[in-house]
């Protein structure tokens with residue numbers, strides 16, 4: 001099998017000197033993900049020779065204070081140990097600038113600060129803007145970047161935007177219109193960190209160089225595809241956000257539909273970033289829109305009740321702090337969808353996600369058609385190709401092997417796994433791609449819009465309470481109705 005981490009031509013592009021402008025430098029995401037990712041890229045030599053990183057926030061800090069906070073964050077969150085001999089060289093790249101996104105004068109001063117630093121380092125005005133701030137600030141930031149001239153560069157400019165990308169179809173369109181007034185689509189990098197996960201990035205390099213897998217990647221061989229993203233945790237301290245978002249906005253519109261697209265793309269040949277985007281768009285366009293009948297039969301909404309997770313009794317969703325009384329919010333979602341194209345016609349894709357489930361797992365399972373003659377033998381089960389994405393990273397193939405002492409067949413798994421600790425984190429891969437200008441693993445606007453279009457009728461039906469709210473005990477495998485969804489077609493969740 002081809003080694004993982006195969007780098008495309010685009011990924012080998014050299015990295016140009018640049019300024020990395022981090023809006024939200026004092027925030028949680030910066031500390032947990034962005035600084036550790038930058039540090040690990042630095043350790044791998046995947047940084048420009050000369051780089052100015054300017055952290056922004058209202059909190060009054062000096063550059064030394066920020067560097068101290070970054071050092072603490074690295075000790076806490078870096079996947080590799082901090083190395084004392086190079087730490088200062090890394091930290092020296094960072095400067096802090098006190099900045100209020102709502103104040104026009106902040107931008108005028110920022111421009112001066114940024115230009116002085118560019119001159120000091122002798123670097124061109126290639127600028128990467130990373131918006132790690134609440135969505136309500138994005139409009140002002142993007143408009144002021146333009147008005148102040150900060151984004152009018154002679155060099156390249158790029159904009160990385162965090163999720164959530166809108167809360168429904170209309171707000172997503174408004175947000176996008178704001179971005180596209182100032183930036184071109186190919187300058188906008190919408191983060192969906194599931195696209196940065198190694199096993200998701202490696203689907204192509206698993207299938208394309210392996211003719212036996214490529215031959216199987218087709219509706220003549222496959223009976224169904226299942227995509228699961230389950231968590232054991234509950235809503236935690238995020239109730240104020242989650243009670244409005246639900247599993248459908250938090251997980252389905254973005255991550256699960258991206259996994260559907262990534263699974264369904266056919267890689268007969270090496271595809272460029274633009275070709276992959278085109279294929280993903282075509283897949284979304286081929287998914288049947290949600291009908292009244294789907295809402296009745298193929299969409300499952302669930303919410304957890306008290307139960308036991310990993311041996312510990314836990315509250316039900318309604319009892320969680322910050323959840324409004326008699327909330328109908330979905331903490332579980334499952335659906336059956338169909339992709340009407342030449343490859344997937346008639347093959348159901350089942351997706352499900354939930355909080356407070358029995359296991360933490362993100363996986364894609366391809367189930368193959370059974371041989372009706374062979375299944376008469378005792379113990380024969382369908383073949384499965386299982387791609388574990390998180391927390392385990394592995395690929396396995398379930399085959400039937402005869403056990404001669406019992407005269408039965410037994411399922412056996414052929415596979416390989418990766419040591420997840422030694423793999424670059426999603427944010428490392430995505431930041432690196434942003435810095436070299438490879439948008440393959442970012443969400444293109446067409447994908448985002450088409451995903452919201454698919455989801456919108458479900459959001460409306462949930463808001464109007466037109467879909468039953470099924471309950472499931474915390475620590476279980478989800479509502480009975482979700483099992484029935486696949487059982488009806490002769491399958492089980494794998």
Ligand SMILES: NC(=O)c1ccc[n+]([C@@H]2O[C@H](COP(=O)([O-])OP(=O)(O)OC[C@H]3O[C@@H](n4cnc5c(N)ncnc54)[C@H](OP(=O)(O)O)[C@@H]3O)[C@@H](O)[C@H]2O)c1
Pocket residue numbers: 023024025026027028029030056057058059099100101102131132133134135137162163164
């Ligand atoms: N945390 C996560 O795991 C996660 C995951 C995915 C997406 N996201 C998204 O990423 C974004 C950031 O998340 P976060 O968890 O880091 O949020 P956070 O901890 O609340 O940080 C927000 C940041 O925004 C800055 N800020 C707020 N108002 C500002 C203003 N008027 N001008 C300039 N800066 C301002 C804050 O700095 P000051 O207070 O110093 O001004 C702080 O650095 C959010 O949109 C979130 O939805 C977060």
